[in-house]
Amino acid sequence: MSDSREVVRGLLRPQFREATPYGAPQLDVAVALNTNENPFELPLEVAEAVAGALREQVPHLNRYPDREFTGLRKALAAYLQAQTGLSLPIESLWAANGSNEVLQHIMMAFGGPGRSALGFVPSYSMHELISVATGTQWIAGRRDEHFDLTAADARAQVQEHDPDIVFLCTPNNPSGTALGVDVIEAVLAASRGIVVVDEAYVEFVRPGTPSALALLGGQPRLIVSRTMSKAFAFAGARLGYLAADPAVIDGLRIVRLPYHLSSLTQAAARAALEHSDALLANVEELKSQRDRIVEGIASLGLTPVPSDANFVLFGGLSDAPATWQALLEHGVLVRDVGIPGHLRVTAGTEAETTAFLNALAAVQR
Structure with a gap:
């Protein structure tokens, strides 16, 4: 067994030979x-609704799912409008098996060999891991001693490193600190590439804390990533999503695997979104x-x-x-x-x- 492990280890990409799984x-x-x-x-009413939605799909599992998950995107648009007042076309929405796959799609489409990604650490470790996995150079930026990030500091670091992709996590994981809109705007102004704002925990913010969704208009390089795992109590279902310019979504279609969202996942997520008030x-x-x-x-x-x-x-x-x-x-x-x-x-x-x-x-x- 030890010999086979050494053989396989030697065949791994060099950057993974000393790595451990997340x-x-x-x-x-x-x-x-x-x-x-x-x-x-899940509340009983939601559990029953999800179970019913899955039951409807089971006889039809001989067929591939809706590749464009149109119904789910409509449901996500309705949820975001109810929560934020913003009306987003379904062409601006994307979903995958958890927000990690959403991030992977972004990095596959816009990162890769010869490109770099900047994140302000400590932050969500999967930003770095997915960057490395896609052959993207990872640049570890810095936060202050209170885990905060000012607009001036963020701008200076973007200008210093000139990355192709910038990750902003708000609220930040693991610190829980949220960013001001001025930080996001400063990064967008200073960068030339994609800016990913990871809002996995946005439903838990204190009153008055802004969302980057309000900045999407006229910002084709901005991507706002979210998840149903946390506030929705839906971690086991694996459903993440993002909002961005439709041109970004077109780029993600190129790298996603065919029919990447199963009929069961789509049905479960739609049922949950129909009961968002109960889940939240x-x-x-x-x-x-x-x-x-x-x-x-x-x-x-x-x-x-x-x-x-x-x-x-x-x-x-x-x-x-x-x-x-x-x-x-x-x-x-x-x-x-x-x-x-x-x-x-x-x-x-x-x-x-x-x-x-x-x-x-x-x-x-």
Whole structure:
């Protein structure tokens, strides 16, 4: 076995020979707060609607799905209009199997060998991993000591590196910090290529926090990526989407695999979007638990980062890996994101939040 591993390792692309797969621990614990999942199961009415939609599709699985997923794009357009007031044509919408595949499509179409992508770290690690996987040079930009990014700093870094693609994550993962519109506008003005604004956690932002969707008009290089995994409690269904100029969508068609969204995925997502109010009903509760986590962590003398997402990054730990292990021994699983002295915890139910805060208090004694 060791010989075969060495043989295959030698055949891998050089940049992958020392790499490890992406993934958070999936452990059997009482309180799992490490992957930013929505802790609430689908309401019964939604579960029944999804099941009914899937049942309708099963007899027809001998046929390929709608390659253009027209019905789903109409449903996404209706959802975005209800949430933001913006009327987007379906030609401006795209979807795939989770926002990671959406990002992969972007990088396959606009990145690749001889091109570069800039991200401001720490941020979502898949931006770098997908860039590397597509042969795109990754450039690690910087944030300040509070994990913030100003318009002036972002502009200067774009001008310094002149990337083909820029990633902006807002709210940012793992810090939870949101960007001002001025930052996005500054990057668009300074760059010559694609600007991807990753809004995976946008439904959790505090009042008054803007979305990049409002900037789409007249900005053919802007892409806004979102997901149904988090606020929609739909992580297991794998549905991500983006909004962009129709010309961008035409580029994505070139690189996507044929019929990449199954009939079952399309049906499930459409059914969920028809019940978006029920699925989003717990968002305010999760925001409340997030704020409770921030207050509880601060009361223990630690340093939480103000968050606009459904998670909280906190620092002040003398030994983050040891704290992670101690919390696990108390039945609570959080995320070690590799930032010295910091851990990240997802906002859970009231009971889960209580369990985390009690465990953290015990560990900090």
